[in-house]
Amino acid sequence: MNKQVLKKSNQFIADFEKVIQKPRKHPSTVYYTGVDLGTACVVLAVLDDQYQPVAGAYRYADVVRDGMVVDYIGAVEIVSELKAELEQQLETELVYAAASLPPGTDELDGGAIKNVVQSAGFELTNLLDEPTAANQLLKITDGAVVDIGGGTTGISIIEAGKVVKVADEATGGTHLSLVLAGAYKISFDEAELYKREVKHHDELLPVLKPVIEKISSIIMQQTFGFTVNGIYLVGGTACLKNIEAIIEKTTGIPTFKPINPMFATPLGIALSCTDQVLK
Template identity: 40%
Template sequence: MKEKLLVSSNEQLKEFAKIVNSDHPLKKVTADEKLKVGVDLGTSSIVLTVLNAKDQIIYGAYEYDHAVQDGIVVNFMESVSILRRLKEKAEKVLGRELTTACGAIPPKTGEKSAKVVANVIEETGLECTGIEDEPTAAAKFLHLTNGTVVDIGGGTTGISIFHNNKLVHVIDEATGGFHMTLVLGGRYKIKNDEAEQLKRDKNKEQEVYSVIRPVVEKMAAIVQNMDAEVIDPVIVVGGATNFTEFTTTFSKSLKREVYKPLYPQFVTPLGIAMFDN
């Protein structure tokens, strides 16, 4: 059952991975067709996704950034500049203007954070139609009605629990991919930028993971502390989960099966776009 839950999502994610940052869309669009746009201002990257009215993937683009810290925009103008470039690239590929977009923030980071994200979006000429919390956006893309989504981004671990298609509990903790980077930097006595590149080097994944495993175990402990509130299936998403052994560590810590979609870094950005109504 749980594997079936991810089949459709994984097919969409594979399609998106083929066209993201490319020079062609997945599907052609007409001049008057309704498009839905998602903007994910992440700690390690900014992602723009484009869907049609039926939530089918059209296009997407991203850039790595240093404009967000722990899920909070700390460099407004850099965020705007990157998002403007992504918007212009998407418009060039699609051959038409994008007019609206939905954004997202980590759970419980407050109205001020939501306002800043909305301001970044609108500074690029897009109308911001709403700000969602990131794990809820992930759950929408995964079509999850019952279960637990653990969205691990660059700066935070957000946990949303759903029962009968309703959000029943949500928390957010300041532990994410950036904390892995800090641990690597300390272990090898290198700067954060170098540590970030090392973290993304698939050829050194086994060595890297042996160093950052305690950070992953801490993330799992955040979920474990919710104990009886956690509902199966538990699904982890976010760029920081992109390690082969990640779900093995989580499953061992939680003593329950943990699942991860393909290309987990794109789940939340695609879910955000689904809210652009």
Template identity: 55%
Template sequence: MMIDFEKPNELIARMEQKIFCPERPDCKGKLYTGIDLGTANIVVTVLDENKQPVAGALQEARVVKDGLVVDFIGAINIVRKLVQQVEEKLSRSLEEAAVAIPPGTRAEDTRAIVNVVQAVGLEVTNVVDEPTAAATVLGIKDGAVVDIGGGTTGISILRDGQVIYVADEPTGGTHFSLVLAGAYNIGFEEAERLKRDPDKYDQVFPLVIPVIEKVADIINTHIAGKDAGPIFLVGGTACLEGIEKVISRYTGLPTVKPYNPLLVTPLGIAMHC
């Protein structure tokens, strides 16, 4: 299936470059900031007044679990550190930010996320739902956005730009790593590194196929009878090479992913600031 991701891919690549190879941009005018508190990663993204990436920062963290802040102080400390990093890069202070919540987040859990960001001195201008943030970056209005993150897989069906169905199921990248850890009798962190090492692909992929099929099965359950359309993969686990082929085969639906799917939602949150 031909879907033109040229523009989104350019934007995502620019954001990636701002996070991992930072320079000090000279930027004036309004800034749009997004803060993504995930189970595996916390990401701060900043766009300039033309909604182009200007700075970002990312840290792996275990302070949020499936949209729930489980270590409030830890979350504040990491967000503060990332915001400071970005402020140093920009030589400017950030004043406001948007945050995102996974599908189906309860009001009190949303408040906890907002509280973390307010605690570092930022005004929260918007709480956007994750699939909407992702869809904005990808420029799509119809289809199933499947976000395979660290702890969960979020399935959201969009029609005419509206999210008409959401579900979040507890299978994500952590389960891929646990399978590898068990198979090779190694620790979780080593399994994480193995999973992400492109040179170890042959050792990884055959073992995680059953977990991918489990994800695909979850997708099937939620999209059954809903005329969901193509599947758009986002989230860090979608970085795994070939995952889209297994999901497409299992669901029978065209399945596509953009460049670095891990950064799609974080980038989209800033777009909704």
């Protein structure tokens, strides 16, 4: 059942990867954009009026740290540039966008993310937490959606189709890079780039295993007392090859991830976008 659950999500992600390379230009009454301001990467996903992928763009950046906007001007510039790039490709104006933020940070940073999206020229129509956003794509009815980002790990627990708990803790890809930099005696930036190369993943897994086990312990703590029959990983850090095997072994809970976990959240954000401006 779990593999079947991800079948539609995987196809949707595969379609999105195609339109990043070759946008689909066709008549649409409206376009919906998902803006994902990640710690390591900013992603824009564009859907048409049938909520199908038509274009997308992303850029690695250092404008967000531990889920918080630390370079406001830089964030606005990147989102504005990606928006202009996509508008040129689609030969239309992108008006409506939705965005997300780590669970529990709304009061701390929700205003900053909202302002970034609006300052880039969008009308903001939705703002939701990252793992809940990802589940707009995954459509998990029972289980835990775990968004392993750069600075934090966000968790949404879903029972009978309803989100019953959201949580966020400060461990993620940044911590993997710090461990890698220390082990290999390289700079943090070099470690980030090295980690992104899939060809290095088999070699890196033993080095990074303690941090992955720490993420597993966070998942266990946050899901304690709930019936969780499946863990679904999203976020850029979840792209690490075989991370799901370590988490499954540590937690004892079947663990799955879509074909490209980095795009699950931005696509989920786009699916939550409407043409009704958020008040």
